[in-house]
Amino acid sequence: MSRSARRVLLQSDDDGGEEGGDGMILTVAVDGSGNFTSIGEAIEFAPDNSEYRTIVVVRAGVYAENVEIPRNKPNIVLIGDGADVTIVTGNRSVADGWTTFRSATLAVSGDGFLARDITIQNTAGPEKHQAVALRMNADLVAMYRCAISGYQDTLYAHSFRQFYRECDISGTVDFIFGNAAAVFQACDIITRRPLPGQFTVVTAQSRDSPDQDTGISIHNCSIIPADDMAPSGKAIRSYLGRPWRAYSRTVVMESWIDGFVDPAGWTQWSAAEDDRKTLYYAEFDNYGPGSGTDSRVAWPGFHVMDYDEAYNFTVSYFITGDEWLASTSFPYEDGI
Structure with a gap:
């Protein structure tokens, strides 16, 4: 990485438009002061199949666009001016005719993708059902100090190795889902109010074979309710996860679990499916009023x-992060 590109990645406060000896820096600004006015234009301009990082500095503003980073655009880095001021927004949903896969506001298929200080949101609302904010189906991807906001199916951690650090992730039902090997570290995982009569579920991991090295690891995070989940006349049942596929695997460790989480902790996808023996749900050294395990589900697959x-x-072990995260400049804890 060029010296100028590394400076932008570390500080995210330099002007764009530079070309380093081994990479490119582009600037996107809605007011026309950058190289492009949309993120999609910058991605299209970025070199194909580059072994070097292309830094895309996204200035403060609201970017109403659905952005696709295809497989032939690896090593793209999005850097915002702050998650509170740089916002990428969309509203595609299953209710409006999109598939879950194609509903994403930001869809990433290019390996080596990084993002920091930016919000990705889907504003379709709970009544539109599945509506993805971020879909990640790329390897060695990481996000730092980002917000990923939606309702049902907010973050589609589809496949490969993924890392999220100090991100705010919010939703209602199955809002972290997919079959990646994903670690969430020092994140706020925020449950929002669902439709009347619905319960909320944080995760829906979809591992479908015991031979797959995939799963969701929630480490040193806070699992908390949004303000709109304040106590009402009828309590909303909330769970840490449910199995989208038979070998679903999710762990929560060294994390704060607030008291809104049901004492059972976990729930089934449907009463007709008996995957309680094949799934792997586990907890370690959590704290907070919802962390007690005495009343957790008595399933063979819970540990x-x-x-x-x-x-x-x-x-370090689950996503081999000690082999690749240092080059991102993002902080991480490699052990427990």
Whole structure:
């Protein structure tokens, strides 16, 4: 990476338009002061199949566009001016005729994608059902200090190795889902009010074979209710996860679990499906009023882990993060 590109990645406060010796820096600004006025234009301009990072600095503003980063655009880096001021927004949904896969506001298929200080949101609302804000189906991808906001199916962690650090992720039902090997570290995972009569579920992991090395690892995070989940006349049942596929695997460790989470902790996809023996749901050393495990589901697939078991789901072991995260400049804890 060129010296100028690394400076932007570390500080995210330099002007764009530079071309380093081994990369490119582009600037997107809605007011026309950059190289482009839309993120999509910058992605299209970025070189195909580059082994170097293309830094796309996205200035403060609201970008109403659905952005696709295809497989032939690896090593794209999006850097905003702050998640509160740089916002990419869309509203595609299943109710309006899109598939879940194609509803994403930002869809990433290019390996090595990084993002920091930016919001990705889908504003379709809970009444529109599945409506993805971010779909990640690329390897060695990471996000830092971002907000990923939606309702049902907010973050589609589709496949490969993924890392999220100090991100705010919000939704209602199955709002972190897919079959990636994904670690969430020091994130706020925020449950929003669902439709009347619905319960809320944080995760819906879709591992469908015991041979797959995939799963969701929630480490040193806070699982909390949004303001609109304040107590009402009828309590809303909330769960940590449910199995989208038979070998679903999700762990929560060293995290704050607020009291809105149901004491059972986990729930089934449907009463007719018996995947309670084949799934792997586990907790380790959590704290907070919703963290007690005495009343958790009595399933063969639920576990209270010891240290050695929990270590299998750390950054260094689960996603081999010590081999690639240092080059991102993003902080991470490699163990527990």
